[in-house]
Amino acid sequence: MINVLYATTAPAWADYETPLRRAFDAAGLQVHLSQDIAPEKVDYIVYSPKSALTDFTPYTNTKAVLNLWAGVEAIVGNTTLTQPLCRMVDHGLERGMVEWVAGHTLRHHLDIDYFLARQSGSWEPMVPPLAQDRPITILGLGELGRACAKALHQLGFPVTGWSRTEKQIDGITCLHGTEGLEQALSSAQILVLLLPLTEETTDLLDASRLAQLPKGATILNPGRGPLIVDEALIAALDSGQISRATLDVFRAEPLPAAHPFWAHPRVTVCPHIASETRASTASEVIAENIRRGEAGEDFLFRVDRARGY
Incomplete structure (x- = not known):
């Protein structure tokens, strides 16, 4: 069982829970998805910069932090974040x-x-x-x-x-x-x-x-x-x-x-509407990155810390 922590309030859990579960099933992944998982048991974190999670130190077994937004400037400089960070690029x-x-x-x-x-x-x-x-x-x-x-x-x-x-x-x-x-x-x-x-x-x-x-x-x-x-x-x-x-x-x-x-x-x-992350397509990218992580393949859209994106 793969433990996936949904660690953000924006986008809302209610909007993403069903699309994520559907995408995990379609990818053949057995996932425990929750907003509350003990840090040492978390395999992947679904994240956005509006999350209350700012200290990644306890997440010692986490394989990647998967951002739901294209922008990562609010998190890329976090010194506690040593896990791979992936930005969102989806259809x-x-x-x-x-x-x-x-x-x-x-x-x-x-x-x-x-x-x-x-x-x-x-x-x-x-x-x-x-x-x-x-x-x-x-x-x-x-x-x-x-x-x-x-x-x-x-x-x-x-x-x-x-x-x-x-x-x-x-x-x-x-x-x-x-x-x-x-x-x-x-x-x-x-x-x-x-x-x-x-x-x-x-x-x-x-x-x-x-x-x-x-x-x-x-x-x-x-x-x-x-x-x-x-x-x-x-x-x-x-x-x-x-x-x-x-x-x-x-x-x-x-x-x-x-x-x-x-x-x-x-x-x-315009009120920041040019390109909003869509739950259905973003969930597919999250599922694919978790599949890749479990298969030992390279993550999609992994952030280069030196370049900042």
Whole structure:
């Protein structure tokens, strides 16, 4: 019997208990799943950063901590966590992100907001360019960034992707390194942020890098709030350097009511909905990683502690 501890209150136990049990059965795993198991008996921990569990020292026999979220920045630096840590990458999360990014890209590309603001009986034609004439840059070419890049390429957009290390994706111009970042920013009429949050990426989009974008560029941030310096973005929006920003993630969540993003006419605030972990598909990933652990195989999406993701 495999002992699996569900050590989080968000996502809720009621939402995940049945999908997890179903996924374990489908994988042929005999699992004791509970919210209360003696630490020394726990084989695997299902976890999210909102868990009350912060000291992993007693979990001496635990083979892996399996995160339910894609982001691990809140746990990766925990010095008591010596067990393998796996982040969540699943089909539902990926498809949700692709749909959000593609939807808001098309919204800005077609200037739908322009027409929504002019429902007053006036006839004011505004013809957008074709997708082939609207260069897009995606910062971050992990699983989610790669999927979004491919989807936008299929829609006809010329897509440039940037990552810290060298990548190759068919149809995508892939850049890396400091010089690559400058080049990636310089062509981005629409910029999509899908980088993990690390020491290197925090405040990446500051005033100097916002100035490297083409004047009037649009920013979509479904990645992490601290990738952008808020004050620099507001100044760039006020000056017209950035035309619009659609933001799904923020330094403080929920976004405080007094934050200037709420009232800014060129900012769309989304309540962190770009890609939610779905219980059905996430449970399948958890079950597969436990199957792998029991079979002595490599875990999926194991976090590199040195890189932070």
